[in-house]
Amino acid sequence: MKTSTLQDVARVAKVSTATVSRTLSNPDVVSESTRRRVSEAVKVTGYRINRAARNLRTQRAHSVLVLLPNLANPFFATILEGISRHLSQLGYSMLIASTKQVHDSGERLIDYLDDARADGMIILDGGLAPEVVEMLAAAPQAKRILFACEWVDGASFPSVRCQNRQGARVAVSHLYELGHRKIAHLTGPEGNVLMHTRMDAFVLEMAARDLELKPEWIIPGDFSLSAGCHAAKAWVAMQDRPTAVFCASDQLAMGFIAELSRRDVKVPDDVSVMGFDDIELAEQFIPPLTSIRQDRLLIGETAAKMLMERIVSPDVEHSSSAAVLPVSLVTRESTAPLVAAQTE
Amino acid sequence: MKTSTLQDVARVAKVSTATVSRTLSNPDVVSESTRRRVSEAVKVTGYRINRAARNLRTQRAHSVLVLLPNLANPFFATILEGISRHLSQLGYSMLIASTKQVHDSGERLIDYLDDARADGMIILDGGLAPEVVEMLAAAPQAKRILFACEWVDGASFPSVRCQNRQGARVAVSHLYELGHRKIAHLTGPEGNVLMHTRMDAFVLEMAARDLELKPEWIIPGDFSLSAGCHAAKAWVAMQDRPTAVFCASDQLAMGFIAELSRRDVKVPDDVSVMGFDDIELAEQFIPPLTSIRQDRLLIGETAAKMLMERIVSPDVEHSSSAAVLPVSLVTRESTAPLVAAQTE
DNA sequence: AGCGCTCTTGCAATCGATTACATATTTTCT
């Protein structure tokens, strides 16, 4: 009933435990005949390696911690899927925790790396407290930490991100080509790197095209549906209304459109709206949402890949410290050419 | 730079490693004075326990595997949050894998329990292949497996679920009280336990109220948005249209409403629609969705709690083998009283 | 035959914590 150990296999195969271990982890060094005997013995005994023992001996946890701001945000699910896919290929497991929870429990993040629970860490939260970031950066394990999606300006951790600036540029360009000249931007939360990056690129692109940009056309939000609703009220109240709104997230766009439709403002007839992220729901929304697509599966896989490279060979110099993944415009029905009626 | 071990602490505190270990895990048995000396030494050395070593010695992984059908489904996020919350309180970690991925990688589920990677397993997927279920049930570790949300009929694993039948009854009752007599049910995927349970309870409740139920009013679906869209087409095509539709999930309801609105059918004016689950989005949807609420955080916490009890004391008889959590009706704007126009 | 080489294999130490058992010390009770 008890699971069998290397010793059991060794006994059955009539070899030493060393030989069994080698057969399993490095088959080339053992002879053909013992290899067969051992394989047979493994089958007979139903041997499964004991990971706790291996982890202790090899000083590896064979798992990676993924840290999210908030587990309940569907945006992260596909990224996790990508991470998990790559990790399990390499025999690694994925541990999940939320920054909030870790913080509340009084645990220090670095402990996960310190106490042999995880070999590395993928952080999807750029909003860590500065003292936490500093502590991580100073730790000897800092090389096994990687940021994905979000990042911390000034810190030197490797990261995976999408072309946020390019996304904002493409968005403006798309709306411009539809004839829009008065374009607003509904932003993410103050202090968030993505919010700043996207807003910054938006402002620059507007300027590059010589488009007027009234201060009130930068509407502060926070990526959430309800912020989108609030923004809709602000938009309605403007005397000089933009004819198109570029939202920093799909959720914002959905909230914005939902509130407008409650007030009988039609999208895209009365105003064009686009989002960012291209979450699953964007396609099903009414109207289907024009958005900037991020390949979240690829983000996850790339993050896992980069991190694992650094874990497996900590000493080699790793080329790129930031992978920037492409975004693309997905045109759907929430944006439309400017019509005369709107400009009146 | 190397992390310090029990030995280091023992040396500094001038006691044996045994004493240090006791001080940390069972402080009551050591004297006040050594306790202080050890605590001091722990602080000085910056000691962190090595979990791999402890896991090996105690034969515990101090982690639990959570198995989902699909990581990308936002429905599970809150449940995970609940599980993780409870686990981390007890110093346990949460490992995540998707059934599909495990299957594709050729790994056997039971291996996670066998090889000291996890002490227990919470399965959120009732659709496991029968041979997999059988294998799990036959394993000596079967007592450390628990199902949540979904379950497998006939298998004897403990489980956590919500009052699915009660939910269906409350739904019919709600629509009935609004005056509806012709009520359709849009189901989940064929073969899914939730689908069958909810449909079954729906049919019984309709019969109990002596309401007519045409076969075509049971519309097959699969919990997804797009199935909802298809169902809407079916509804439009009916000669004798139900005035209310009870959907087996919120996503179904949203897809259903979205497609109707494309065809200028108004909800709730022309037809009342309600969902099941009360996902975050239900409230933001247009119109805000009437639904049957499941407390997903509680489901997660309860599942973790029940499983941990069984892991910590495997020998005591555990009272309830199935926790059934309450559901509640959340009335919003997608359901309305029947009006004369609809009956024509 | 004897030497050196390669290829296999075994011995035994090791990773770092836990804990049964033994021992030393103090307290309690008659």
Next chain:
DNA sequence: AGAAAATATGTAATCGATTGCAAGAGCGCT
């Protein structure tokens, strides 16, 4: 005072796999 009980601490085995080192076997070459 002396025995018994209670308390505190140390000794050393143990969990199960990995791996440096040494040794044996087999081979070719001079």
